[in-house]
Amino acid sequence: MAVDPRAKTNPRTIVQMVVVGVIASAIGIALGLAINWFPVQGSTQSKKIDDLWNLMLIFAVPVFVLVVVVVLFAVKEFRQRPGEEKLDGPNIHGSTKLEIIWTTVPSLIIFVLVGYSATVLSDIEAAPANAAQELKVDVYGQQFAWTFKYTGVDGKPVNTTRLYLPNHQSVKFNVHSKDVIHDFWIPAMRMKIDAVPGITTSYRITPIREGSYPVVCAELCGLGHAVMRQTAYVLPPAKFKAWLTKQSQPAGGGAAAGGGAATAAIDAKTLFTKGNGNSTACGSCHQLTAAGTPAGGIGPDLDTALAGQSAAQIKQSIVNPQAVITKGYPPNVMPPNFAQTLKPAEIDALVQYLLKNQKK
Ligand code: HEC
Ligand SMILES: [Cu+2]
Structure with a gap:
């Protein structure tokens, strides 16, 4: 050629x-x-x-x-x-x-x-020079919300669905999952890690800027994955301390005084805002003024959505959320397992609590 x-x-x-x-x-x-x-x-x-x-x-x-x-x-x-x-x-x-x-x-x-x-x-x-000064937060992923566990000023655990962080202080997150693989990510902080059932993963950050930042799940974890979003609030250290001190005080005004033996011992407000340690907190998705949970959640505003509903209807919404899907809201996002993660008495307490705060 x-x-x-x-x-x-x-x-x-x-x-x-x-x-x-x-x-x-x-x-x-x-x-x-x-x-x-x-x-x-x-x-x-x-x-x-x-x-x-x-x-x-x-x-x-x-x-x-x-x-x-x-x-x-x-x-x-x-x-x-x-x-x-x-x-x-x-x-x-x-x-x-x-x-x-x-x-x-x-x-x-x-x-x-x-x-x-x-x-x-x-x-x-790298661990900070003064390791004792480091704040430790346990992070729990559960379809489809994050819960955060702090050690309160009295040494008792504080569970919350809102992530508060002190500015300029090293924080170590120990990340867990209660069901499937999630991924704990705060884009503004850049760090992220998988939350894997059965093991604890971790990373640390030192916030440098006050403000609020999205917390995102970065691992496809089910139908509600896209809405598994919360907020991290970076506060001046003194304000953070005050917040933690306030959280450490026993929840006041929750259970009704006296009466109904079975439900009196159960603090429905805490169940709503924090879950029972096993259940996802309702307040991470639902607004309810009585519980102090914010608007703009993933689920319907329970101040207004429950108007005119009976106890049976509300109970069905909790134990079998697929039965009736609220108009304008996604199906399969409200966790379907509350009948397992909540005790029957806890479900009843929640129903009573929602009925009590129902707009007529
Ligand atoms: C991961 C987010 C999420 C969590 C956690 C959650 N819900 Fe929901 N919830 C939703 C969504 C989304 C809907 C609307 C779609 C539907 O009907 O399933 C809903 C619907 C409801 C409704 C029906 C409202 C109506 O318009 O009739 C009730 C009642 C309710 N939730 C109560 C609760 C209670 C009580 C808890 C805690 C035990 C809880 N939810 C936890 C997302 C959530
Ligand atoms: Cu996810």
Whole structure:
């Protein structure tokens, strides 16, 4: 077969490729660094992770450009014109120089990136100098809400569906799951980890900015996965302390005084706002003014939705939520297992509690 006379690349083409490559890389890197990819930096970890991202980008863009430029130029220079069907390229075999280059350069790039990544990883996972000062929060994933357990000022556990964090203090999350695999993620803090049934995973963050940030489940965990969202509130340390102190006080005004022996011992308000340790808290999805749970939840506003309903209807909604789906709300999101996770007396207490707070 005849050898293509153009097999030797024109030196001018190489110069052109280098110029185009350098310009495209410069534009790509500039764009990549200018684009605001991430939410605000909420923790000391955020900045380190964003810097790592930027470094990766600075290396990745030229590699991408190199591949694309060579492919495009090859298509342009070596495309087959009519009458060239019988031509072939020169029969090249082996080039030690090239092989050395294409082994060393990528190896060097990988070493730099791995080295830097390892430093960042050990940095963002490092325990604070004063480990005793670190706040520990147990995080429980359960279809389809998160619950958070703190140690109260009296040493007793405090369970809540709202995540409060003190600013500028290291926090260690120990992450658990009560059912399937979830993933505990606060995008502004950058860190995330799977919540796996049967084991405890963990990460730490140090918030650096007061404010509220979405808490997201990042592992498809069932039909309600998309709505498994809550909020993390970063407070000044003194306000956080005050909040924790308030939570540590025994819940007041919950159970009705005296009367109904079976339900009197059960604090329906706590069941509603925090669950019984096994059940998902109703308040993480439902607004109820009497319980102090906020509006804008995933489920109907129980201040108004229950108007005119009987105890039997409300009970059915709790134990068998699929029986009647409230208009405008997604099916299969309200957990179907309350008949198992709540004791019958607890369900009755909740029904009575909702009836008591029902708008007529
Ligand atoms: C993961 C979110 C979630 C949790 C937790 C949750 N619910 Fe629901 N709930 C919903 C959604 C969504 C609906 C509407 C769709 C439906 O009817 O199933 C609903 C519907 C209801 C209704 C029917 C409202 C109406 O319009 O008739 C009642 C009553 C109710 N929930 C009570 C509770 C109680 C009590 C608890 C705690 C034991 C609870 N829910 C826990 C999401 C939740
Ligand atoms: Cu999920």
